[in-house]
Amino acid sequence: MSELDDLIVGIDLGTTNSEIAAFVDGKVAILGSGSKNMLPSVVGLSPTGELLVGEGARNQLMLYPDRTVRSIKRKMGSDETVTLGDREFTPPEISALILRELANWASRQFGRPVQRR
Numbered sequence: 001m002s003e004l005d006d007l008i009v010g011i012d013l014g015t016t017n018s019e020i021a022a023f024v025d026g027k028v029a030i031l032g033s034g035s036k037n038m039l040p041s042v043v044g045l046s047p048t049g050e051l052l053v054g055e056g057a058r059n060q061l062m063l064y065p066d067r068t069v070r071s072i073k074r075k076m077g078s079d080e081t082v083t084l085g086d087r088e089f090t091p092p093e094i095s096a097l098i099l100r101e102l103a104n105w106a107s108r109q110f111g112r113p114v115q116r117r
Helices: 055-060 091-110
Strands: 009-012 017-024 027-030 042-045 051-053 068-070 082-084 087-089
Touching: 009 091, 017 091, 042 055, 042 082, 042 091, 051 055, 051 091, 055 068, 068 082, 087 091
Parallel strands: none
Antiparallel strands: 009 017, 017 027, 042 051, 042 068, 082 087
């Protein structure tokens, strides 16, 4: 990929897990973070107020179910909101947090921001 090429990615926003792939050197490559290439589609708010996306959120699900949401994709298109701790989110806002985390994976891997999705 040359300096002038755009980094183009495709994202699968899944109900349980989400993935990101990029077109690199004429091939599709599944991207990841560390040894993981699937992000749990889970978002939470820690007791200290930190937004957690993926594994961290999934890890707190059993202890803090009122501060964690999963399967948000099933609520897309509804007027329903979810409450995490003392904050309220719409399904698109939760989905955007998951999508942003995946885009961050690609940006870290390639050392530049994702411009096109």
